[in-house]
Amino acid sequence: MDKLIEQNLKAVLEREGLQPKPGDLEQFSEIIGLYVENLKQLHSVNLAAEELGPVFRPEWTGK
């Protein structure tokens, strides 16, 4: 796991008053790295003024 990511996770855990289970950060290093890498993709798309809010649109009933 990237050192910065590990430091960040430890800091957030500490802020929440939590301790990682011994060995977890090493055991989960790969999935944490992949997750953080893929998070960047979320911001790779230009959504312009895409609204928030999961509202079903009336036109969905049409074919």
Place this chain on the structure above:
Amino acid sequence: MAVAEKPLHYLTIHEAQQLIRDGKLSPLELTRAVLDRIAAVDGKLHAYINLMSDGALAEAQAAEAEIAKGHWRGALHGIPIAVKDQLDVAGAPARIRQFTQGVGDATAVRKLREAGAVMLGKLHMSSLPGDLPLPRNPWNTDHITGGSSTGSGAAVAGGLCLGSLGEDTAGSIRNPAAFCGITGLKATYGRVSRHGLAPLSWSLDHCGPMARVVEDLAHMLNAIAGHDAYDPTCSAAPVVDYTSALREDVKGMTVGVPRDYIDACAPRTDAIVLKRVDEAIVVLKSLGAKVEEVKTPTLHLATIANAVIYYNEFWAAHKSDAAWVLENGAAQRRARIYLGLLTGSADYIQAQRIRSRCRAELAEVFQRVDCLALPNQAGPAPRVKDVGPIDTLYKHVQPEFHGPFNLTGLPTLSVPCGFSENNLPIALQLVGKPFDEVTVLRAGYTYQQQMKWYETKPVI
């Protein structure tokens, strides 16, 4: 008394309800047969974590007496079912809950009881505390069932119940349905109440039925669908008779194939899965459906967006007991907390915006098509020995076939479409418009009646 041509434990709900209604099968005899089956093979499958035999026999006897007096409640009356642990059952609250109270019967469980179903007990699910043996796949007990509705997949496929309720946040109904060769329906978000369901992620959790054939899903959905004042996200949209979908007819139906999205998942998908799904789409076309490729430009981000929302809502739901989870909880649950903590507010908001965009893109697609057809799984069920405790999470963070439809809340059916070279089941996924479960059930029913994969049973 029974006149069935196959073992009672392998009757479908649809077959059993006809025999019960006609007085040719006793609910007590059926329940005893399923309990005998559990006694015979659950030592190999490990599906049940709380078998409620005495209660089930009493309920079956009561159903039998009621039917004898002419009060047949409907298709589920006297039918033995079981539910994923995540759902509360009176007297057996969800074991996955560590610090939250159960509600007695979850609404979906209560509705099944009101329909006359016989409750056999609670089924295993992924990430339970303790050292319970993992459920095994009835098609080959060296292989996993898929999760997280692990016990439901094993129990339905193995003849240890006629139907089950599962829960799906990122594929947890569809994945075990696919791996175990049964059918499963993640209905539209809000179609089935989540009251009494131990939460993983409030805006992604879906409760739904798992059974051997599409007819059975329709019967179960008839019982459990509908508004529930105890669940503020449960929809008041009208409920229809889902058995009205049970006619073999896809003529004039337009089936969309999101080829660009399938291609995005292809590097992590076995060739046999792509082949079987393509064959199934050809069958739908031969039955009269029009098949059209559709484009979904943002869907490749839907899986990671689903994961971000899942882990953040999981963290929020478990903040008060996180210290206990990190010390004692299963690896998957600990990892979800770490991943939730690592996500910033901008990531969470961006995930919600992608959710909105994906829904808009799919709404546009559904102007032209009636349902989507695509694969359900990356490959056949892997071997138990090859699966690590957090391997499922890798599926959650890279493009795959389940998360996009939790993110968008659309109704999604898993229906078997053949077998791999080593005789493990493979499934097709059919996705519909919001609250249009009828169309996906009809497409799935038509395909299933044509191919009859359900007639092949595992040897346990």
